[in-house]
Amino acid sequence: MDTQVFVGIDVGKDVLFVAIRPFGDNLEIANREDGIADLVKRLRFLRPTLVVMEATAGYETPVAVAIYRSGIPVVISNPRLVRSFARATGHLAKTDKIDAGVIAHFAELIRPEPRRLEDPDEERLGRLVKRRKQLLRMIVMEKNRVAKGVPEVRKEIQKHLDWLAKDLERIDQALNDFIQSSPIWSAKNDLLQSVPGIGKVGAQAIISDLPELGTLNRKQIASLVGVAPLNRDSGNFKGRRSIWGGRAHIRTVLYMVAVVASRCNPVIKEFYERLCKAGKPKKVALTACIRRLLAILNAMMRNGTRWGEFKPAIT
Numbered sequence: 001m002d003t004q005v006f007v008g009i010d011v012g013k014d015v016l017f018v019a020i021r022p023f024g025d026n027l028e029i030a031n032r033e034d035g036i037a038d039l040v041k042r043l044r045f046l047r048p049t050l051v052v053m054e055a056t057a058g059y060e061t062p063v064a065v066a067i068y069r070s071g072i073p074v075v076i077s078n079p080r081l082v083r084s085f086a087r088a089t090g091h092l093a094k095t096d097k098i099d100a101g102v103i104a105h106f107a108e109l110i111r112p113e114p115r116r117l118e119d120p121d122e123e124r125l126g127r128l129v130k131r132r133k134q135l136l137r138m139i140v141m142e143k144n145r146v147a148k149g150v151p152e153v154r155k156e157i158q159k160h161l162d163w164l165a166k167d168l169e170r171i172d173q174a175l176n177d178f179i180q181s182s183p184i185w186s187a188k189n190d191l192l193q194s195v196p197g198i199g200k201v202g203a204q205a206i207i208s209d210l211p212e213l214g215t216l217n218r219k220q221i222a223s224l225v226g227v228a229p230l231n232r233d234s235g236n237f238k239g240r241r242s243i244w245g246g247r248a249h250i251r252t253v254l255y256m257v258a259v260v261a262s263r264c265n266p267v268i269k270e271f272y273e274r275l276c277k278a279g280k281p282k283k284v285a286l287t288a289c290i291r292r293l294l295a296i297l298n299a300m301m302r303n304g305t306r307w308g309e310f311k312p313a314i315t
Contacts, residue, residue, distance in 0.1 A: 195293075
């Protein structure tokens, strides 16, 4: 088929609304195993240039993985980008069918770059890491409440805290066992923890949330995380450069890693202090430290080199 085909999928809990450009076809397919198999069969016949869908609370994962495994380029896009595109092209009405058409149009004109999707093991690792974050948030909230409660309430909160602490231990052990069960993840974990400033939790989060580490160049990995400075200029106005977008969850982890590294990692500490002496605000200096640390980690992962072996090349 010579014509380039672009497919947009609006993902619902029970139904997949599919729009196909340039033919204008619209399909409604059940979002279950047999429906997804039928969709993949149709897409193989069409051989689309690109399939795009929005991130929708995880309902998009099974269909995206099935399409990806069939060898068809697929992108899970940020809903905010698609919505902005819809407004820019005058699509103000919103229904599932209209949304599928907008997504297909977005795929045709914007052509977001397909990226490797998680395999089932990576997805499971990500869910374990996410659960650990949820437990930590609940522990902090309960500790804040225990100081304000009456004795009876404090007793119940303490019971809950004890239960959360045990569940956190269980999740930590499951994460450790899961990483050690994979030679690849175990090697990555060893490389990451060789870096002063990165501990067990930081390494787990990086392995789970940044699987592209070591496969991109330094500019691409900084942009992916969202620590690349973006221009805000117009005419004679020169705005301040700032970071925006990217993966906020891993950026938060790397910010905390940078804070620790600025105190105990000789390379990052020297870089941080030099920026501060040059008059850079501390947060700006820490953001620059994240970029420097990312570049180092990216090279370490690409070359399979531990910190002690790689350090002479970066000082």
